[in-house]
Amino acid sequence: MADNKTPLYEGKAKRLFQGDEAGTIIQYFKDDATAFNAQKKDIIIGKGILNNLISAHLFPALGELGIPHHFIARTSPREQLVKSVEIIPIEVIIRNIAAGSICPRLGLTEGEKLDNTLIEFCLKNDALGDPVVAAEHILTLGIASPDDLVEITEMSFRINDFLSGLFFGLGVRLVDFKLEFGWLETAEGRQIILADELSPDNCRLWDIKTDEKLDKDRFRRDIGGLIEAYSDIATRLGLEIPELTPQA
Numbered sequence: 001m002a003d004n005k006t007p008l009y010e011g012k013a014k015r016l017f018q019g020d021e022a023g024t025i026i027q028y029f030k031d032d033a034t035a036f037n038a039q040k041k042d043i044i045i046g047k048g049i050l051n052n053l054i055s056a057h058l059f060p061a062l063g064e065l066g067i068p069h070h071f072i073a074r075t076s077p078r079e080q081l082v083k084s085v086e087i088i089p090i091e092v093i094i095r096n097i098a099a100g101s102i103c104p105r106l107g108l109t110e111g112e113k114l115d116n117t118l119i120e121f122c123l124k125n126d127a128l129g130d131p132v133v134a135a136e137h138i139l140t141l142g143i144a145s146p147d148d149l150v151e152i153t154e155m156s157f158r159i160n161d162f163l164s165g166l167f168f169g170l171g172v173r174l175v176d177f178k179l180e181f182g183w184l185e186t187a188e189g190r191q192i193i194l195a196d197e198l199s200p201d202n203c204r205l206w207d208i209k210t211d212e213k214l215d216k217d218r219f220r221r222d223i224g225g226l227i228e229a230y231s232d233i234a235t236r237l238g239l240e241i242p243e244l245t246p247q248a
């Protein structure tokens, strides 16, 4: 367990530790819940265990599809071993249905189906409040090249197609989600791979029949029942849920 070591980095939802082998990192999933740029905070016991479980299921599934990713193995209820990458400081948002911040920003109604699946980029910069930016801003800031953005966009749409179908089969609508990518140094050069996590913390998931929210909006909007909702997603994915004990 990495519980007693000093993290390399502590984020809002995860701690990152050096892995035993060079080029590896241990992601430790915390129970901390934050929203609205960390203005709203709480601890929800077991959330990290469920996110680790769900993410550890979805990454290999995407790997089967040919999406390169950082995941190596889930090593404990709260930990997974991943390849060390340099995170590209943009958040990629894919939206199938209008929800969340896009509604007030563009005057859309929550639940409205978007004519086209939309890709948006946000700068990963808490001090600036993760602003939405155009691809041109990313080029101007020198964060990624035009080819990098094409690759990221193509991968993101493939991930959306796959995950939308997977969740549809489980009676769940994939409304939107956030992806992060990283640069992996390989003998052949720098490769862009999927990193971070994929869980109900960074996806909007609605029950197809009832529109019940099975994601972090239960926390953002004080609906309650977050653990039940995340457990529902894990169970629908056919996963066995470990005991939801408090974090160290």
Ligand code: UDP
Pocket (backbone or CB within 6 Å): 036, 091, 093, 099, 100, 101, 102, 130, 176, 177, 178, 201, 202, 203, 204, 216
């Ligand atoms: N999202 C995320 N991290 C962020 C911002 C957004 O994981 O820092 C996810 C969020 O869970 C949702 C999607 O990206 O699935 C779109 O979020 P939105 O822009 O609507 O922002 P929010 O309503 O979360 O502020």
